[in-house]
Amino acid sequence: MSFSGNSKILKLRREKCYLRKKIFFMSIVWVILGFILLVIGGEFLVRSSVALSFKFNISKMIIGMTVVSFATSVPELIVSLQAALTGSPAIALNNVIGSNIANIGLVLGLTAMVGTIVVDNSFYKKNWPALMIFSMALYYFLKNDNLLSRLEGLILFAAIVLFIIFLMRSSRESDILDEVDETLAVVSNFKIIVWLLIGAAALFFGSEWLLDGAKQIALSAGVSEAVIGVSLIAVGTSVPELAASIIAAARQEKAISLGNLIGSNIFNIGSVLGLTAMIHPIPVTEHQILSNDILWMIGFALILFPLSYFKKRYEIDKFKGFLLVLGYSIFMVMIFSHK
DSSP states (O other): OOHHHHHHHHHHHHHHHHHHHHHHHHHHHHHHHHHHHHHHHHHHHHHHHHHHHHHTTOOHHHIIIIIHHHHHHHHHHHHHHHHHHTTOHHHHHHHHHHHHHHIIIIIIHHHHHHSOEEOOHHIIIIIHHHHHHHHHHHHHHHHHHSEEOHHHHHHHHHHHHHHHHHHHHHOOGGGGGGGSOGGGGGOOHHHHHHHHHHHHHHHHHHHHHHHHHHHHHHHHHTOOHHHHIIIIIHHHHHHHHHHHHHHHHHTTSOOOOHHHHHHHHHHIIIIIIHHHHHHSOEEOOSTHIIIIIHHHHHHHHHHHHHHHHSSSTTEEOHHHHHHHHHHHHHHHHHHHHTO
16 A cells, blocks of 8 residues: 555544544533533523412412422433433433432532531431332332333322322421522512523423433443433532532531432432333333442432431431442442443
8 A cells, every 4th residue: 555545544544533532522512501501491490480389379388399399300301201202211211310329429428528417307207218119119110121111100100299298298388498489479470481481491402412412422432321321411410409519518508408319319210200201111221220220229228227327326427428429439430340
């Protein structure tokens, strides 16, 4: 082969390498923009939903325990639903599984390292048992036939509705006052409509950009969509909560309610996966979801009970927070080493 032929081949290789790097970089940009839009869309949706609820004279307790809870889960729901509908069921499942792992291992762990988190009685009597039931139910449904069917999605969603009713009957209104912004009661109808439109548009485009970018990163990095779903997408959806919790803990404010964090994990399974499966059944397409990822999710949920008794009772202190973060770090290393 002539010298000029070799130089052309080298030039083509350099151009391909440059193109791959450019695509990878742009994919990261799209993912970041997608996350930003999801956060913005989620915030506008929560505010408009609460303001609209006040217009219908719904009590603050019901708003806090239903409207706020469901509205804050909508970004995850949109991402999972979009992933399922566009042929990426691994992302649809691992978005939730990874988010539940990150909420405990990363959010709870890092926040506890900044400031001690108090564990109240409701954790032992309500939240932790419910989390274990929902987690084990999800595992059983998926393990049974490698599919989360419409019927199973309906069962999960019905269970979350019953759980909310149970919480409403056993909670006091003072327990959820911090979650409802009373200033939204005087917002005009026009502003509510504008907020809803902004929220809907941001959620739609945010989920599109996030999923397109994440799929391209998986392709470029040579990892599966399940790995990207349980790591990049899951951590990204947990970042706003993580940032708010650490800032609050550093200021010695009410950092994070363990009950609210566990409640978020329960809602992820019951409402996000439940509703997604009701609209479009979710198959298990990658082996690691059942053999590894969901077992870590159950493990992190399980360890919370003995951890709250270990060393100092009814507290998640810095040392316990470090153990959670260490466990999460091991999980991340393992999923990428077995890509």
